[in-house]
Amino acid sequence: MQYRPLGRSQLKVSALCLGSMTWGEQNNQNDAFAQIDWARDAGVNFIDTAEMYPVPPRGETYGETERIIGNYFKDRGGRDKWIIASKVAGPGNGMSHIRYGQTRFDRTHITAAVDASLSRLQTDYIDLYQLHWPDRRTNYFGHLGYQHNPDEAMTPIEDTLEVLDELVRSGKIRHIGLSNETPWGVSRFLHLSETRGWPRIASIQNPYNLLNRSYEVGLAEMSIREQVGLLAYSPLAFGTLTGKYLNGLRPEKGRLTLFSRFSRYTNPQAQSACARYVQLARDHGMDPAQMALAFVTRQPFVTSNIIGATNMDQLNRNLSSINMGLTDKVLEAIAEIHRSQPNPAP
Secondary structure (H helix, E strand, O other), rough: EEEOOOOOOOOEEEEEEEEOOEEEEOOOHOOOOOOOHHHHOOOOOOOOOOOOOOOOOOOOOOOHHHHHHHHHHHHOOOOOOOOOEEEEOOOOOOOOOOOHOOOOOOHHHHHHHHHHHHHHOOOOOHHHHHHEEOOOOOOOOOOOOOOOOOOOOOOOOHHHHHHHHHHHHHHEEEEEEOOOOHHHHHHHHHHHHHHOOOOEEEEOOOEEEEOHHHHHOHHHHHHHHOEEHHHHHHHOOOHHOOOOHHHOOOOOOOHHHOOOOOOOOOOHHHHHHHHHHHHHHHOOOOOOHHHHHHHHOOOOOOOEEEOOOOOOOHHHHHHHHHHHOOHOOOHHHHHHHHHOOOOOOO
16 A cells, blocks of 8 residues: 655555445445455555535435444544544535535534534544535536626635634644635635644545546646645546446446436446546456556545445455556557547536
């Protein structure tokens, strides 16, 4: 396993991070415990979760993923050997079951969210606390174009950073991060932290995969120059880059089979590009999923690649991707596909 600095902090996280959003929905507690054990033995020291998990978010399962992780540490111990990242849900997105749907990044909601997460995780601190999506209308979750609304209500970033500073000082959280952010948002958080002496963001968790490389425009440079690396989510584009959904296939327990609402990576352009990437991997004797993961992990702006799995075979193959190198010939072929079909699923 490789280990990389988390921003400018003293923490070093594994280059592969164990994603948890299926725990409590597609996976039960026993499954989750087995995944954590297996990842630990492979050298992973980093778990990513969120208060709204599992996915898809429902009132009936709200917080269940964090509860499972808390139960793991109560049962197995070893909390100090792990770096735990969680997230506070932002406003909108139809989740009325979270604080009555009035979630904002203000003192009331962030404090309530942190305390509830600490209780579910059965821990005294969260290593990395992330803002799940911006508290303003901007281009994220597949929206590329920005449309300004001068009358929108948003929590000032100053207010958000002030309460996060208090939580860091109290010891409830150690470091802070952003998620689904834009270059403007990152620069604003950095500026305020530097001028006000507030905590500096350590990471950005955004989507990044062969079908969606929009992070490379603007944010990649920010990650390298400002030392706020990417925690890449959806590196397999919801499993499509494994090839299991090609030609209309819908495996019985696949996420896209179970939850038709997830359509980001199933448009015709994405499926066409996906077929080319899968064939490229097979032509070179590689597992398509491992090739896709290896491409993400090798990027200089990536701190950790968030892998997820619903069974142990998937997890083992994903973990093994850390040892896969990509030849110049494969990289050039990937570049050619990207030039002809850039970002078909942003």
